[in-house]
Amino acid sequence: MMGALIDGHDVAMFDLDGVVYLGPEPVAGAVEGITALQARGVRTVYVTNNAARPAQTVADQLRSMGFTVQLDDLVTSAQAAAGLMRRELPAGAKVLVAGTSNLVDHMTEAGFEVVASASDRPDAIVQGYDPDMTWRRLDEAAIAVQNGARWYACNTDSTRPTERGLVPGAGVAVQAVQVTTRTTPTVTGKPFRPLMEEAVRRTAAKNPIFVGDRLDTDIAGACTIGIDSCLVFTGVHGKQDLIEAPADRRPTSIAWDVPGLLLPARATNADAHGVRCRDAYVSAPEGVATVRGDLGDREGQLDALWALAQLVWARPGLQYAAALGDLNAVH
Numbered sequence: 001m002m003g004a005l006i007d008g009h010d011v012a013m014f015d016l017d018g019v020v021y022l023g024p025e026p027v028a029g030a031v032e033g034i035t036a037l038q039a040r041g042v043r044t045v046y047v048t049n050n051a052a053r054p055a056q057t058v059a060d061q062l063r064s065m066g067f068t069v070q071l072d073d074l075v076t077s078a079q080a081a082a083g084l085m086r087r088e089l090p091a092g093a094k095v096l097v098a099g100t101s102n103l104v105d106h107m108t109e110a111g112f113e114v115v116a117s118a119s120d121r122p123d124a125i126v127q128g129y130d131p132d133m134t135w136r137r138l139d140e141a142a143i144a145v146q147n148g149a150r151w152y153a154c155n156t157d158s159t160r161p162t163e164r165g166l167v168p169g170a171g172v173a174v175q176a177v178q179v180t181t182r183t184t185p186t187v188t189g190k191p192f193r194p195l196m197e198e199a200v201r202r203t204a205a206k207n208p209i210f211v212g213d214r215l216d217t218d219i220a221g222a223c224t225i226g227i228d229s230c231l232v233f234t235g236v237h238g239k240q241d242l243i244e245a246p247a248d249r250r251p252t253s254i255a256w257d258v259p260g261l262l263l264p265a266r267a268t269n270a271d272a273h274g275v276r277c278r279d280a281y282v283s284a285p286e287g288v289a290t291v292r293g294d295l296g297d298r299e300g301q302l303d304a305l306w307a308l309a310q311l312v313w314a315r316p317g318l319q320y321a322a323a324l325g326d327l328n329a330v331h
């Protein structure tokens, strides 16, 4: 009998949207799952690319949903930007902010002089999500970049999920400046190092696990700094995305949702013909993957998916569409 997936991890780091909440509602089981992890002595923190909202606002929102959370448990891309810029820029440097008042506050607290125009000759520009971003402010950022100011961006997410559908994310405004200036910013948010490293530094984690719903930000970020990760299926990415994930975006584990961290870990065994994960076995006679196992059982389904993923990752070019169809046929 394997121990629980969480065993051996001192810190669990959670993405927010699609893992902990979906818009205004907590994800089913997330409050109970995180509370149970805390009861086992696991430090739980939340790691977000959103630079627009103060950590206090997010902490209050999580508390209103039933989570037990301290302000220090929130690690944001704006905090990571302020920390990185403090290490890289001289004290009192002039910074042009293309973001919300939260980002302005972080820059002021970091000891920088916040300016509003490229004519003020800023030493750096920091860009973050701002629903009230204007073309004129992008103009200032673009001119400042061309004048040689160092350019930081809190995240490059191209989309932002809302209750009404996808809307342009902060990355779209970054792209506007990038296309104009043919320059690339230093990005602090996932999947880049600064935010991930800030979370590790803050918690002094020895063996953390990052729990996320996106392969290109959450899981890629965990891969970048070489920590364990768990893809959950309550958000953006699904089974096919997992199987198609390139090597630098593959999680070290999967679970349906946050409570899955408390369930037994999945180990796989490969033999000459296929891969076994508990009662599920996936083989590929003649290059076509075939799944055996109890696919009517939720956990059994993930066992088969995990075995299938290992087999496809080990044998590129394997045909898996039919096997994946079997996995998607039951819910």
Ligand SMILES: [Mg+2]
Pocket: 015, 016, 017, 018, 019, 212, 213, 214, 235
């Ligand atoms: Mg997410």
